[in-house]
Every structure is written in C-alpha cells, then in structure tokens.
Amino acid sequence: MAAALGTSPTIVEYFEGEDFYRCGYCKNETGSRSNGMWAHSMTVQDYQALIDRGWRRSGKYVYKPVMNQTCCPQYTIRCRPLHFQPSKSHKKVLKKMFKFLSKGEFSRGNNEEEPMDSQMDDAAVDDFVLKSKLDIQSDHRPLSEDYNEVVESEVKEKEENLETKETKELNQSHAKREKLGSGEPSRSVKVVPSAPKPGKGADLSKPPCRKAKDIRKERKRQKLILKSQTDKLEGSQIQHEPQSLPSEKPKLNQPKSVEDFIFDTLPEDAAHQLEFTRFLCSSPLEMRKLRLRVKRLVCLDEIWLQAENPPEGPDCGYGSFHQQYWLDGKIIAVGVIDVLPYCVSSVYLYYDPDYSFLSLGVYSALREIAFTRQLHEKTFQLSYYYMGFYIHSCPKMRYKGQYRPSDLLCPETYVWVPIEQCLSALESSKYCRFNQDTKAVDEERIKELDQLRVLYKRTVMPYNIYKKRQKGPSDEAIVQQYADLVGQTCSERMLLFRS
Template sequence: MASVVEYKGPRVGYRCGYCDSPAGKVSSGMWAHSMTVQDYQALIDRGWRRSGKYVYKPVMNQTCCPQYTIRCQPLHFQPSKSHKKVLKKMFKFLSKGEFSKGNNEEEPMDSQMDDAAVEDFVLKSKLDIQSDRRPLSEDYNEVIESEVKEKEENLEAKEIQQFNQSHAAKESLGSGEPSRTVKGVPSTPKPGKGADLSKPPCRKAKDIRKERKRQKLILKSQTDKLEDFQTEREPQLLPSGKSKLNQPKSIEDFIFDTLPEDAAHQLKFTRFLCSSPLEAETPPNGPDCGYGSFHQQYWLDGKIIAVGVIDVLPYCVSSVYLYYDPDYSFLSLGVYSALREIAFTRQLHEKTSQLSYYYMGFYIHSCPKMKYKGQYRPSDLLCPETYVWVPIEQCLPALENSKYCRFNQDTKAVDEERVNELDRLRVLYKRTIMPYNIYKKRQKGPSDEAIVQQYADLVGQTCSERMLLFRS
C-alpha cells in the first residue's frame, strides 16, 4: 500500500479568508488519491494540512498571512481559567439544564474549510474560542485580568454593602436616646448636606483593591518562606508528592465528572471511520481504534448537535474541523470539543506511547481570531525553514516584529529532509511504478524536472521515495 498523489503546483494570488486580501494568498497543493497515515504524519510535520482529499502547504515567505503548524502537548496540558469556564458551563447545563444564550457570540470560522459546510450545520474551526462579552482581539492575559478585576469589584461592592449595613446596625442598637449635638462635633447632616464626620471616611474601591493586593503579596511571601524553611529543615514532614487535594484538577476531572442521576440532559459520544484519503490501519501495537480519519458525533438527548473530524496518526491526533448546530453555540462547542480531543489523545497515549501530541492546524499570529490556539499550553510552532519544533513562548517575540519568521536560532541548521537525490523519487506513470531517472527516459514532450524538483523539496526526501507521484 502506497500513497498516490497528483501535484498541482503553486496557487498564487487568491482571496485570503483571514485578512480579506483579494489576492494575497499563496500556497502549493496536491490531490491525494490515497495516503498512508505514516506519510500524512510526515507531511504535517513539514507544514502540510488536508481539506478533504486536497493537501496544501502555504508558501510562508510569500503569503499574506503566514500559517504556522501548531501542536499542543496533552501530557503536560492543564486547562486555563477560560477552558474551565467552558467545561463547568457544559456540566451545569447537563446536570441542571441551566444556560444563558443572551451574551454568547458566534465562534469565528476557519475560512479554509468553508467548502465543507453542510445544510443546517455551521462549519467552525475546531478550536475557535467563544469570548463571552469580550472582543476576540484581546490578549489572553487581558482576558484573565478582566475576569479577576470583575470578581474583585463584585467582592468590593459586597464588602462596602456589608460595611454600611454594619454601621446602620450599630446605630440602631444604641441606647435609644435621641442623639445630642456635642460641641465641636457636628450632628448627622441631612441627606445632601455633606459627609457625616462622625463615621470613618469612605474608602474608594481602588484603594481597597490595592490594600487587598498588598496583603495577598505579604501573605504569599510569608507562605513561600515557610515552605522553603520546611523543605530545607524538615524534609521528612513533607510528602514525596502532592496529595490529590492539593493538585490542580486535570482535564479528565472536569470532562468525566459524574452527573447526578436526575441530570437534565445526557451527552453521548460515538466514533466512526469516515471517508478520507487516509488508509485505515489497525496495527497490533497501535491504538484500539486504529489509525485513520474519524467522525466524533456529539449526541444530546438523542439529537446529534455536533460532528468533529479528526485524524488519528502514528504520533498525534490531528484536528480537522467541526460541524455543529448553531442553536447550541452557547455551549462553546468548538472549545469543548478541542478539550475532549486533548483528553482523547491522553487516553490513546496510555496504549500507544509514541502517540502524544494534539495538532491544532495553523496558528496565524497576524490574525486576531486565530491567535487563540496559542492559549492551549504547552504548545510548539513548526519552523518553516528547518522543520523543527520550537516552544511558542520563544516564537512570539519574533512574530511581533515580522509576520514571517524562522524560529530555529541555529543559523547553520538546514532542512534535514531536503532532497539530494531526485532520481530516487518514485513516479506512477502509465500504471507502472518507476524511479524518476527511468521516467525521464520514457517521458515525451518538454521536461518537467523543475516542477518535480519543486514537489520533492516540499514533501522531503523520505516522502518523495515512499509516495507515488502520478504523472500523465
């Protein structure tokens, strides 16, 4: 079994769905008549991605919005506050039927997959985040800060209310005698006549917040010093590992939390092989589901509300896209499905140790609606020149200065898969498999060596020798 591909060459100057440039997009593509999971794994590790049977690779230094392949490391993943919010919202809806549709915005769309939308389902990017009441262009840290600020302001308002109620209670619990005017101390003024100097001055919410923050820092400093002292002086008093109670909740703790017996809704999942160029494989040392493309169906009370498409490959689960019923957009199904797929990757890893990554498609730093993928930490970006993985934290400063960046800091590093022997490339010509040097002798008409060399450079030496390049 071998992959059979038909290289279509570069496609230049077509509309970009990210920046709306009418002719700024540039990519190379090929049609996959069939493809092994091993070859597709190798291709996505060189910046390729599939949409149905069409496999494409952006020309990174020419396209208007460079699209960097991004992968998450599920084994070290911890859900953020915004992720936990989505998981808790789903659990609350399932267990109690409670939800709020009013303030939810529609999740942004991955325009690369527009052609796959069907009927009543709205096609969305697998990981697109719904930003409740906040614009998508906000930075992740700003989102978290706004959440903390909102909580603090609510707490301050509550404290001020309790403070006022407390003073009112003290006044009502006095001796019952009418108040007297003491020389030098004015009596309680009438409403609108000025401040009551017999009470402590009113504190501004900003001052209360600063004081609370200062106290928290002092308390944290004291706690850290105490822990350091205990670690240094009395190591025998500390357990070798954190107890379950002190550990942050994992993604499984949220997703697989047991629903009450009288839960308002039931959410079920089914998984089926689906049509794709990838050839399904079930090797003995592979995952129980095997390798290939799958539909993950989300059933709510017997009604299908979403379908996710994923590729299970030798080293990763690759997210393709998600259909969902727009009536349930308030559940942030794009985020929820991504978190479930991260948990699914962790499950597959238990059986197949080398399968340990979750590929999220493309990260586009210059497009606000596509930067959210960087919030799934830890994650890496693929260097577009040397095809090595670099932690996203190291890439972001460079991306702030330039849309296109080489992430590998080793200036001497090169593409280890660059093609040195084009003659070893395999060709399918007139229903016969042959190396390129034989094909050249049989070829009629003008030479196509330039386009074949271009194809080989894009797929790399290994794939050029394994895959069959169809030539007519």
C-alpha cells in the first residue's frame, strides 16, 4: 500500500448520519445528531479545509453536526487575534495569575465552574479533569483602562460620601425650621437665620451645595476643555517641527495587550514560578514521559495530524501539539492545539482541579491567542484562533463569543460572518443561515463524483473506476453524502476507504 500511496495522504472512513443520541448540552435523550468519519491519517491542509466546513475532531474521530436537525446547533467560531484586546474579565484572570505567582495570594471562593465541551467518565476524572478551553466570562462593557476606572470610582465614591453628608446635614436643618413652623395654622413663627454652631447644620451665608452628579459633569467638562487645549498646543508644536524629526507623542491611556499581562516580569522574590513547554504530539519519548507524570490523564492525543515543517511555515512547524504548564516543577495543566496553515485550533485542556481558582481555561486561551499572534509574525496567513463550536441555544456555552472580534461560520454557504451580525437571528431561531445573500451557494458543492478518490483493496482509484469494480449493492448515496459534506477539493484530495 505504501508504494501505491506514495506520499501520506489523508485516509478517512466515513459513517453516514447516525441515529439521534443524547445531547451533552441540553441533556435531550434523542436530540443530537451528527455525521462522522474515522481519520486513519490526516494532513494539516485537509483538516484546515474540513474545519472551514464545520467539522471538528475529538482524537481521531472527526464529526460534523447535522445543523438543521440537532437540538443544539453548533456553529464553528473563530477569533481574530490581530485585533483582539482582553476584556475586563480577561484582565481580571491575568492579574489574578500574576498576583498568585508574585505574592502567592489567591482566593478559592466564587470560582465559576468551567463548562465541558465533551463528556467523560467520572472514573477518569480523578487527578485531572477534561475541561473546555474557555471560562464562562460574560462581559458586555466597553474596553477601558483598569487604572482609570479605579481612580474614577474612588473619586466618585468620595464625592458621593461628601455630598451625602452635606445633604443630610442640610435636610436636618430644614427639618428643624419646619418643626418650628408647625402648629396652629393661625399662628406664624418668624425664623431668624443665625450663624450655625461649629460643625452643625449648613452655613446659610454660603451657596447651597450642588449634587454629586452636577459636580461630576462639571469636572468632566473641565477635563474636556483642558484636553482640547492640550491637543491644540501639541498640534501647533508638531506643525513647527522639522519633517526629518517626527515627533514621538507618548501613548497615554493605551489599553494593555494580552502580551503585556502574560509576559510581565515577576519580582526576584516571586512566590511561584510558572514554566511553559510545547512539543509535538508525535514525539513518542515526550508522550511516554507525560503519561508517567500524569497517570490518570485520559486519551492523550496519538499521532494524528502529520507534522510538517516547510521553510515558509512557522518555526514550530504544523501539527498537533501538547502545551504543558508547570508550577514550581509540578505539571498542573496540559493543553492540546492544532497548528494549521491559517490558524491555531484549540482542542481541549486538562488541568488539575486543585488549581481551578486560577481560571486555567481562560488563561490558556489567552496564551494561545498570544501564541497565534507570535506565529503570524513569521507566517502571515496564519492569523486566526479557532475555538471549536459556539452554541447560542445553550446559555452556558455562549462564553466563546466574548473573545472578540470573532466570526461564525454560515452552515449553508461556509462563509464567515461577524458574530454581531448573527446574534439577533440566533435569538429568533436555533438554526440560522448567516449569509444574507439569498443567491449565494456553497462554492465547494460537489459537481461530479467521478474524480472523488477512493482507497479500495489497497489501491487508490477514482470513483468511476471503483464503481465498476465494486461488488454488492451500490453505495453511491453514501458516497454522495460524504462528498457534499467534505466539499469538492477535499473529495479529490483525501482517500475514502471502502471495504
């Protein structure tokens, strides 16, 4: 067979749409349905093409939900790391990690459980737990610098406390005067203002105090005026500078990038040290070492994606990688990623539940986003971070949509649409076609089966030859379904195993 195959192509064994089975998200006993295939081998180019058509892998099994039939439609989601800025909740996780490493401080309370993308046997979850890549972190607030928010909140609190105290004292003074004026309606009492005793009442000789809201508005107005004057002054200075000496205007109040947080320098006397290692899943020695260290770590990825290291590719090459997180010499988490021609695809993360207070799911996702940006510097086309499936019908699975900007894959035309344009439609219907062009079709739809490649009796042949040699009932309907799901390009490049 090796001679017939030459190079190592993708070889898959397709299983037509299974019967309905129990949904791991809404727990419907007969609500979920998907198509699948077992990948005996897979190239990075073919897997990239498959995930861009809604496929997803679990180990060597590659599956695609039947979107218009399953109870919880699963839409492929990707983040655009080149424009990513950590949200307030992301910064909170990064700061928590830095505080723990530098000072050893942490809080185990109120740590929200991370959702699971796939189900596992309870017996297998003893020392380590298989969790999804990301935490549930809902944050709809606009991005801003934490420092400014803290300072403004402290000023606001002091202003409100001061105004509350002054208003209370003024109200007490008014109440006293009203009490003096109460009684029989025929009698009148003349209230003569007198100087208040020290520390008591309001000084009537001074203007009445203003509301805290008005004071804040005035201060904001003054800041805007000052900023406008400063900008004008800087603009006039820039105009008079020689063209050969461009001004270096300091970037004040610029939001910190995810790298600024992750790679912040720890103090020399840091309480803990976090080390990070990465190696190909196809390294037998490293796999054996890891299995010995993590005895109950289930289903570590076997050799699946064919490792490639072309000159124009990233320094680490393409393939499946294990990323290890070591805390003071102890392994606390292992993440699995696929480095593909156009993206880093997050598969899953194992972590020690004793360290769940560090929100390792969120932390690892942010590190992987930073890693994608790093790879992009060498390999320009590698510029996306795939996060698996987004499930809007399951509220606990909407967390991936908070890593923005991000896109969802249209399940009918396989084009990417910004998630903001999809949410209103998903609120109305579980299953949606995101492409608003009603005339648009799947550009990779199968045009003919004749050139589909088949592996039959250890020989590679086009489908039209296979049909002539096939014995027994025709399997054309199943082959047609497979071709429609993988698309024209993959059907002519991958080998469909037939027995």
